Each structure stands twice: as C-alpha cells, then as structure tokens.
Amino acid sequence: MSGNETKDGYSAIDPSRRKFLGTTAMAGLAGTGAALGLTACGASQPAGDKAAAGLAPAAAPAEHGAYDVPPGKLDSYYIISSGGHSGEVRIYGCPSGRTIKRIPVFNIDPMVGWGITNESRAIIGTRPDGQLKYWTGDTHHVHGSYKDGTYDGKHFWVNDKLNARVARIRGDTFEVDKITELPNVQGHHGIFPDKRDPVDASVNHTTRIFAGAEFHIPLPNDGRDENSPDKYGCLFSCLDAESMEVRWQCRIDGNMDLVATSYDGKLAASNQYNTENGIHYEDMMSAEQDACVFFNIARIEAAVAAGKTTTIGDSKVPVVDGRKEANADPKTALTCYVPIPKNPHGVNASPDGKYFVCSGKLSPTCSVIDLALVNKWFDGELAKPRDAVIAEPNVGLGPLHTGFDGRGNAYTTLFLDSKIVKWSVDAAIAQFKGDAKAKVILDTVDVHYQPGHGYTSMGETKEPDGKFYNSGNKFSKDRFLPVGPLHVETEQLIDISGDKMKLIHDHTAYPEPHDAIIVRADIIKTRQIYDLNEFPNAVKSKEESTIERNGNKVHIRLMSQAPAYSMREFNVKKGDIVTITLTNHDKVEDLTHGFGIPKYNINFIVNPQETKSVTFVADKPGIFWCYCTHFCHALHLEMRSRLIVEG
Ligand code: K7E
Ligand code: CUA
Ligand code: CA
Secondary structure, eight states, X not given: OOTTBOTTSOBOOOTHHHHHHHHHHHHHHHHHHHHHTGGGTOSSOOHHHHHHTTOOOOOOOOOTTTTOOXXXXXXXXXXXXXXXXXXXXXXXXXXXXXXXXXXXXSSOBTTTTBTTSXXXXXXXXXXXXXXXXXXXXXXXXXXXXXXXXXXXXXXXXXXXXXXXEEEEEETTTOXXXXXXXXXXXXXXXXXXXXXXXXXXXXXXXXXXXXXXXXXXXXXXXXXXXXXXXXXXXXXXXXXXXXXXXXXXXXXXXXXXXXXXXXXXXXXXXXXXXXXXXXXXXXXXXXXXXEEEEEEEXXXXXXXHHTTOOBOXXXXXXXXXXXSGXXXXXXTTOSEEEEEEESSXXXXXXXXXXXXXXXXXXXXXXXXXXXXXXXXXXXXXXXXOGGGGEEXXXXXXXXXXXXXXXSSSEEEEXXXXXXXXXXXXXXXXHHHHHTOTTOOOEEEEEEOSSOEEXXXXXXXXXXXXXXXXXXXXXXXXXXXXXXXXXXXXXXXXXXXXXXXXXXXXXXXXXXXXXXXXXXXXXXXXXXXXXXOGGGOTTOOOSGGGOOEEEETTEEEEEEEEETTEESOSEEEEETTOEEEEEEEEOOOSTTOOEEEEETTTTEEEEXXXXXXXXXXXXXXXXXXXXXXXXXXXXXXXXXXXXXXXXXX
C-alpha cells in the first residue's frame, strides 16, 4: 500500500485538490464570468471559494454496497444517453452505471459497420457520387415515445446539432431506422416528442416530434444576406413520428434552445437565449430578459391546413409565421413569448402536467410557467404573457436543467456552483405570492464537477418514481485515473428517495454526454433474434448462395453459419463493382458474426438471422482473406473465405 492509498486499497483523493479544481474552474470562467455579469447575480458565494474555505457540505456517503448490482444480476433501469460530438447514443444500466450499448447514429462505427453497409448508408443518406452525405454529428437530447403519459418503449429520438438532423432509434433493437434532415435549420438543438394530440384527445400517444433551431441563418441560406440581420431567422420544426417527414415549420423571433411538450398535447415550448438576434455573445447577452416561446400546436396546424404558409428556398415544407408582429392578437396567435431572465437554458415539464420550468443560466433563477395561464393568454384572458410566470426562486449560480421526483420537488443543475439544488415547486409559488417564510431550497449536494443535464428516474413521464437522479457533469478532473489531457466525463448517481440527496457513485462517460432519460427496465422489450423475412435481400438457403455477374457488376450472396461462410472463395476481376450480401443463419442468441476484408475498408457484423450488404470496387488485385471479426465459435479464427481479385 503506497502513501496515497486508503486502507481498502483505493487511491485516496487529496481533498486539497477540490480547492485547485474549484479555483481553476472559476478562473476558467472568470474572464467570461466578469463579462457575463455573473458576479452581479449575487445569489451566493462562488462554489470555488466555499470549497477553498472547506465549507462545502459534503454529501453523506451512501452505505457501501447498498446500491451494488451483484455479478449476474441486472440493472433496474436503462439510462439512454446522448453522446455529444461523438455522434452516438449510449445505454447505461442504472444503478450500476455499466455501459451496455453504444448505438452509432450520426457517426461511423466499424464494429457494427454503421456507415459502411449499404443499409446504414441509405439511412444516413448519400450524395450523387455515392459518398456519405455526412459522417459527423452531435447528439444532445434523447427522448422516448409516449403512450398515456409514459414511455411505451417503441421509439427514441435524438437530435444532431451539427447537421440539423433527427434520428429515430427503434426500442426493440436499439438501432437507428430513420434519419431526417431539417431544411433551413442550423444548430438543431432541442427535441421533444408530443404526448397527446392537441385536438383529438383519444390519440393519447406520440405522433409528432418537435425540433428547435438554435442558430439563426439567412432564410434561405444561399450566400445572400449575410449582413442583413433582418433576413436571418430560426424555424421550429414538426416531424411526423411515423413517417419522419417534416410536416411544417414555424418561423419565430429570436432563437431556440431546448424543447418541452405538455401532457395534453396543446403546447410545446422552447427557451430562447438570443432574443436579441445577436451575432456575437456580447450582443446575445445584452438584454436583461429573454423568453420562452410557446407554440399553440392546434392553431399552427389549422393555419397549415388553411394554406396560410410560405416556403423557403428549395424546401417544400410549409412555413407559418410565428413572429410577434404577425401574432399580436392573442386570440389568433400561433405563438406566445413569455419573458424569462437572462439567457435561459433548459425547459422541463413537471410530471403533474401543470408547469414548465425554465432555468435562468445567467440569472440565478428558475422560472415556473403555469401552462393553464399560457392557454388563458391564448384565449385572450391573460393581460401579459409574463403573468404566466408564477414563481421565480433564486436557486444558485448557473441553473441549467431541472428534473422532478413526483413529490413536488424539483432538482436543478447549477453549472457554476457545481451543485444540484433540490427545491419545492409549491413553496416557490407561495414565496412568489409573498409568503416570506416559504422554505424553497430543501437541500443541495456537490457534484464533480460543473453539471450540465440532470434527470430523474421516469421523471419525464406521469409516473416518476422519485428514486434516482443522475447528474451529467462536464468536468471530471481528479475523479478518475489520469489518462492524458483529455479527461473522461463523470456521471454521478444520486439517491433522491429521502429528504437528503445521497451521492451513490461515479461512473465514466466518454465525451460528451448531454441529456439522458432513465427508463424502467420492464418498459423496454427488445428482440435478440431477427426474422430472416424482415430483410428483402436475405440469402435464405444454400441454393440462393450464388455469384451473379451483370456486366462489371458482381453480386456475391453469402451466408454465415458458425464456423463457416457458405462459399470458401469468390473470384472477381479487377475493376468489378462488387456487392456482398451476407445473411447470418445462426439462430442462437448472441451468435453474431463479423465480416472484414483487408485493404478494402469493409468491416461489419450480422446478428442472428440478420442480412447486410456492402458494395465496393475491386481495384486491388490479389488474395484477400475475408474473415470473421466477431468472436463466435472455437473455430472463429478459421472462419474465413478468400476474395480473389484477378489482375
Ligand atoms: Cu444543456 Cu445541448 Cu441539453 Cu448540453 S444542452 S448540457
Ligand atoms: Cu464467426 Cu467469428
Ligand atoms: Ca439574451
């Protein structure tokens, strides 16, 4: 045991490093901090200073082992998480924090062959020359499909901020089946499925996906108008949950960020931090108040049906005008702009269906917006949109995202304070009405460090269970063994079942997760084996395993069954355009085969009863051992065939 190990053999964390971290973190922010006016927020002393003085209240450490998932036991929740600029989505078990799956979405993944197989390339999209249209992405927000106000496990959607796309993930296979690019949008950030139809209440499940655009661009963005700010705009998009087509877009004033939807399907909203339409950050933070823009879905769809629309550039998607000038009369307005202080970030729906909570980010406040009052404004019965704000508690520095426990409590991440703050929504409302004795802040806990999103178990549904809260932290610094300049991020699980929050454990997350949802395990129903007939190009029998030539196009139809492929060799000629279709005939659960071709950039897997195909030009003569890349059998190493390219 060396000097810095504790008696149970773990490396001890030198508590003085908390000071180093706190100070550096704040120093990093100091330049912008002063400029951002954060020092003027005055909510509380910066966390770094408190930590330096040793005043930070430590979370009561949870009893060792109380939350362990013993070997052979399963987790009780899925955490379905975005992967940021990795372009992927991850699944962790909760409470263990074990990584169970990485789902390639907007990225390229040679393990499964995503971006390599013809089928995945068709989903991602290609250019006329056959190249992938995009091979990068940036996922931030993952949300599931709803039925009766809770998850039905059918689909999950995730945004691509980089190339303005929405991807759909199947809940039975956790694979992407559709990707849609949004026209005339940059920085597509917030995304949220609806939960009910706004008009037909019997449709109590998800039929639409809403997407908010963060970056305003000239409309159309074709090289004109770069210096005409009035030509810039942001569009709110509605996609059909089944077809994934864009149904309509709504042009707004200012920008958007995150998106929330109401349980009755009538409202969707997005926080706006750039109501100034600023090009530079000083401009974007010049106003004391920005807004949360609400969309009256039924009215927008009526306007679309009535043809009160325009189109932009080459896009055929109907666009309605949600800007203030066109929506002055509340009784016909499509949008309602509720003023919120300052550069808000994050908007979250409370599970009782009553409120949206919008965090101030540069203001130490969370604004509670009463949805009934927003609807009242749309009915012409509320004087000002701001009157829909019924509480605005001071919660701490840098509030970003809020989760709920179903017992009336909200949990907000404080990026600058490096804390999670637990507060009472009812007490905040009472305080706003003038009750000076209302106890709003109930507890805080330090997280390590600088949390972004935080979310509770089932907290985005009508059945939150109030058990777990996960804090997705943007900096880990000293929490894990150092591995060079790039640190992994920290996810911290917190037990929220009692009055005091208890930090349970840390797990790592490869950069960079943003949002996630915690879904009860019994809701997810996956299949482990495909049906051969699902694939129109399946090679169904030995007789179908053939080589077909058509001019210089060669189609090799292969099967895999441990420990061999159906053909031991296949001859083609230099310059041939070769397609290999591979069907895995093994039916045993977990019996996946791989297929790699040296020097040809071919690498993919086929799961039990699955079919995939690849196409390439045989431009290099020689013998190429196509081999199984996925360990499958005692003769896995021997599982190979020869591609013979005749010179
Ligand atoms: Cu706050 Cu993209 Cu949800 Cu990240 S966003 S933290
Ligand atoms: Cu088949 Cu390894
Ligand atoms: Ca602003």
